[in-house]
Amino acid sequence: MKLKVCGMTSGENIQAIASLKPDFLGFIFYEKSARFITSDIPELPKSIKKVGVFVNASESEIIDTVSKYDFQVVQLHGDESPEFCSSLQSKQSNLEIIKVFSIKDHFNFKVLKSYESVCDYFLFDTKGKLPGGNGYSFNWNILEAYPSTKPYFLSGGIGLDDVKNIHQFLKSSASKYCYALDVNSKFETAPGLKDFNLVQQFKTQILSNTSTMNYNINEHGYYGEFGGAYIPEMLYPNVEELRQNYLKIMAEPDFKAEFNQLLKDYVGRPSPLYFAKRLSERYNTKIYLKREDLNHTGAHKINNTIGQILMAKRLGKKRIIAETGAGQHGVATATVCALMGIECVVYMGEIDIARQAPNVARMKMLGATVVPALSGSRTLKDATNEAIRDWINNPVDTHYIIGSVVGPHPYPNMVARFQAVVSEEIEWQLQDKEGRTKPDHVIACVGGGSNAAGAFYQFLNDTDVNLIAVEAAGLGVHSGESAATSALGKEGIIHGSKTLLMQTDDGQITEPYSISAGLDYPGVGPMHANLFRTSRAEFISITDDEAMQAGLELCKLEGIIPAIESSHALAVFKQRQFKPDDVVVLSLSGRGDKDLNTYINYFDL
Numbered sequence: 085m086k087l088k089v090c091g092m093t094s095g096e097n098i099q100a101i102a103s104l105k106p107d108f109l110g111f112i113f114y115e116k117s118a119r120f121i122t123s124d125i126p127e128l129p130k131s132i133k134k135v136g137v138f139v140n141a142s143e144s145e146i147i148d149t150v151s152k153y154d155f156q157v158v159q160l161h162g163d164e165s166p167e168f169c170s171s172l173q174s175k176q177s178n179l180e181i182i183k184v185f186s187i188k189d190h191f192n193f194k195v196l197k198s199y200e201s202v203c204d205y206f207l208f209d210t211k212g213k214l215p216g217g218n219g220y221s222f223n224w225n226i227l228e229a230y231p232s233t234k235p236y237f238l239s240g241g242i243g244l245d246d247v248k249n250i251h252q253f254l255k256s257s258a259s260k261y262c263y264a265l266d267v268n269s270k271f272e273t274a275p276g277l278k279d280f281n282l283v284q285q286f287k288t289q290i291l292s293n294t295s296t297m298n299y300n301i302n303e304h305g306y307y308g309e310f311g312g313a314y315i316p317e318m319l320y321p322n323v324e325e326l327r328q329n330y331l332k333i334m335a336e337p338d339f340k341a342e343f344n345q346l347l348k349d350y351v352g353r354p355s356p357l358y359f360a361k362r363l364s365e366r367y368n369t370k371i372y373l374k375r376e377d378l379n380h381t382g383a384h385k386i387n388n389t390i391g392q393i394l395m396a397k398r399l400g401k402k403r404i405i406a407e408t409g410a411g412q413h414g415v416a417t418a419t420v421c422a423l424m425g426i427e428c429v430v431y432m433g434e435i436d437i438a439r440q441a442p443n444v445a446r447m448k449m450l451g452a453t454v455v456p457a458l459s460g461s462r463t464l465k466d467a468t469n470e471a472i473r474d475w476i477n478n479p480v481d482t483h484y485i486i487g488s489v490v491g492p493h494p495y496p497n498m499v500a501r502f503q504a505v506v507s508e509e510i511e512w513q514l515q516d517k518e519g520r521t522k523p524d525h526v527i528a529c530v531g532g533g534s535n536a537a538g539a540f541y542q543f544l545n546d547t548d549v550n551l552i553a554v555e556a557a558g559l560g561v562h563s564g565e566s567a568a569t570s571a572l573g574k575e576g577i578i579h580g581s582k583t584l585l586m587q588t589d590d591g592q593i594t595e596p597y598s599i600s601a602g603l604d605y606p607g608v609g610p611m612h613a614n615l616f617r618t619s620r621a622e623f624i625s626i627t628d629d630e631a632m633q634a635g636l637e638l639c640k641l642e643g644i645i646p647a648i649e650s651s652h653a654l655a656v657f658k659q660r661q662f663k664p665d666d667v668v669v670l671s672l673s674g675r676g677d678k679d680l681n682t683y684i685n686y687f688d689l
């Protein structure tokens with residue numbers, strides 16, 4: 085069910101409501117309305133369609149306003165005739181038209197017929213003195229007689245009290261073509277000023293009521309049975325401070341604006357959604373590559389570190405710590421610390437420091453201190469322990485930037501939200517290219533799961549979109565040298581959350597193996613454990629050899645050298661057939677520069 089919020093009048097309020105990501109925002113251009121907009125409309129996330137609302141305005145006025153504000157949709161609220169709609173449609177072919185009809189107790193549905201071919205949606209509102217914003221609803225059961233198949237908006241006095249009724253209505257046949265809910269006056273503190281909390285509550289209640297299963301996190305920090313915060317007592321204040329503040333901070337207009345600005349000007353977003361023509365021909369389906377490889381620092385990880393450094397600043401932190409295995413997350417963290425002039429300490433296993441010299445050098449050039457972890461196997465797990473120890477000792481001034489959708493709640497959810505920009509862009513980019521926002525399949529590789537979480541996020545509860553998670557099988561799933569967590573893992577606790585994890589019968593964590601350093605992790609984030617357990621996502625494991633061949637194939641067919649992590653996702657096309665008309669989006673999580681030595685040795689180049 086889509087949501088439209090209508091009738092904001094102030095720039096700041098528009099931005100706050102936009103941060104809740106309704107599907108449509110409506111602006112009223114009718115002087116007699118108490119919600120007539122006179123202020124500017126700030127730049128909005130592209131996933132939101134902007135709607136201009138008019139009452140018997142002239143065609144030229146509508147066209148001028150549409151081009152001034154770049155509206156994708158107009159809503160015609162007066163006595164506009166079918167001929168008027170038709171003429172407007174012919175002059176503005178990309179513009180969608182919503183034609184409004186007001187209902188009191190009865191409605192003659194025959195009037196819809198002549199509008200069928202000249203508008204895109206109907207909207208049913210309550211008949212009142214002035215068009216719109218009357219605050220009471222008509223009897224929705226009338227819609228049992230709806231004779232059309234055109235999607236319609238349900239409007240007229242809908243409020244938070246109606247959630248139960250809406251739930252009932254959506255179960256009835258009257259709602260078969262109900263496409264969106266349109267809310268306005270019941271969500272206001274004053275005419276034109278919407279109440280952020282009310283709209284937020286409405287959105288979550290409607291969403292959780294209309295999907296049979298919620299694949300997002302619940303209020304206790306769990307995805308199904310996975311997640312939570314299993315942490316030592318000493319860490320509790322640090323994690324709790326973050327938990328209490330992260331959603332509030334992320335919803336602040338200032339925070340949003342700074343995050344989006346940096347993603348745009350520093351990271352280089354939006355990353356292109358590239359139609360891979362030759363690859364598509366090879367596999368006889370429509371393949372789009374989401375080009376996270378083109379981001380500054382070469383992968384998706386920077387989306388998260390930008391978000392977390394801004395979070396740390398808002399929380400008043402003066403020092404950043406991180407752990408890193410292959411060094412990719414360490415580099416992304418050192419980068420944003422340099423950007424903000426904040427002290428950065430990266431913990432890294434002594435063995436990894438020796439193996440990943442170029443990334444160690446990068447971190448040092450960026451001004452970070454790299455501290456070797458000397459205990460245990462001297463790899464990622466030990467670096468994580470050192471970072472946690474540091475955090476316990478520095479609870480007031482230090483923020484710990486975790487690099488994937490792992491760790492205690494709220495980390496998995498916070499990181500997923502920062503990475504969600506990936507699927508938000510996919511939605512509007514696909515709309516431009518294919519005329520629809522939903523792909524048929526989304527493919528992404530999974531180490532901890534952050535690039536997959538970002539690529540899946542907007543589609544989690546839309547079960548028409550098939551999600552494919554790709555794990556590293558190393559030398560083979562059952563070879564003893566693998567990182568295929570879902571296939572091999574059992575329930576356990578790692579890095580503060582309950583998830584699936586590769587372990588021996590007595591609960592010792594098994595050393596994972598993959599040719600790709602980024603997938604070489606014994607666990608998987610709790611979101612993915614739940615996607616696996618509930619079969620919401622398909623899990624496929626890919627061996628080193630299959631990944632390397634798929635990576636080389638992309639080089640030859642498209643002129644793109646992928647990270648070996650991303651090559652695992654690409655190898656799915658050899659295992660899994662798609663239909664010629666299927667739209668398949670693949671998250672190309674990173675570029676292959678960092679993997680050149682591995683490619684050279686493997687192919688003897």
Ligand SMILES: *Cc1c(COP(=O)(O)O)cnc(C)c1O
Binds near residue numbers: 531535602
């Ligand atoms: C780190 C990394 C991954 C794996 O991490 P996720 O959290 O699973 O996304 C995948 N691809 C690239 C390029 C990486 O650097």
